[in-house]
Amino acid sequence: MLLSKNTINFSNYRNIVVLTGAGVSVASGLPPYRGPGGLWNNINPDDHADLAVLENNPGAVWELSGIERKTLENAKPNVAHIALAEFESKLFSSQQFTLITQNIDGLHQQAGSQNVIEIHGNLHRTKCSNTDCSLEPYIDHLSYKETVPQCPLCGSILRPDIVLFGEYLPVKEEWLSKRALRDCDLFIAIGTSGTVSPASQFVRSADYSGARTILINLEPMKPKNPYFQEEYLGLAEEIVPILFGNNDGN
Ligand SMILES: [Zn+2]
Incomplete structure (x- = not known):
């Protein structure tokens, strides 16, 4: 599917949840x-x-x-981190935005994101x-x-x-994530394969909540996860500013 700045009309959504993975930080010089x-x-x-x-x-x-x-x-935040932080700052007061990240680099907070849930901790x-x-x-x-x-x-x-392999997700962060997913009407996963946990589970929860579900990643899902209704392929630093840059809070 082709993507444009009009792909998502964010004013139609009340509870937006974004999940980010390693693909968001690659342009900051961090390897996936x-x-x-x-x-x-x-x-x-x-x-x-x-x-x-x-x-x-x-x-x-x-x-x-x-x-x-x-x-x-x-490492410094790149344009994808910055676009997400600016997007959050421009939302209506009636809109809820939750940024769940698998990344342990703290770059979302450095970019200015406020409501961040670090499900894998912080290095x-x-x-x-x-x-x-x-x-x-x-x-x-x-x-x-x-x-x-x-x-x-x-x-x-x-x-x-x-969070090391073989460890559970931190209780508080997992609970906050589940609560956000339960209420969400738009779920966007960025820079993560979409086929492994936790992305694969989170999208199921979002879909069950009736949310529109979108995956943005460099490589197509293999195997395809049917809970993602839309998939856009490309670099996070190219796609995220286009997609999220259009939100002017009007
Ligand atoms: Zn001790």
Whole structure:
């Protein structure tokens, strides 16, 4: 399908939910996880980003997070992040906008987005691995190349505040996402394959709520997810400003 600035008349919608994945941050210099140039082509997530690794070899988790934190040092929001933030700022007061992101880079907030749900956490935060510990997650940009950091309160290892493979989504963020999806009348997933969780589940919820559902991604869905009613192919940094730039709140 061809896309234009009139593809969506946003004033027709009251509860808009956008889900973003790695494709939104590629133009900021961050590699996607899968596909051409993907992080997982060179690094096996089973060895660096799995819950079992955190328990057995936490240094390997920090090794990957250290690389990612280094990459993030120079990353800036791109036009897709900025278009979404400006779009949110121009909505009617009667409209609700929720930006759910799978990205851990914090670039949506840097661009000025307000209502952001980070379902996979944030790489800029460190937290205690002991879930009973009272240490609050805190902003942290260090790489920890040599030693695994320890919690000053309980002595357990500290870890990046991101969701590893084998872990559940954070309870609060999952609940907020489900609530937004339950009420939504327009759901747009951007820069994510649409065929794996959580995008595949979220679109089902949105469709069940009666929402219009749209996927924007570089590559077509394989296999096709029938809950996405429309699919537009292309780079997020090209499509998002066209699609979302037309909203002037009138
Ligand atoms: Zn602790």
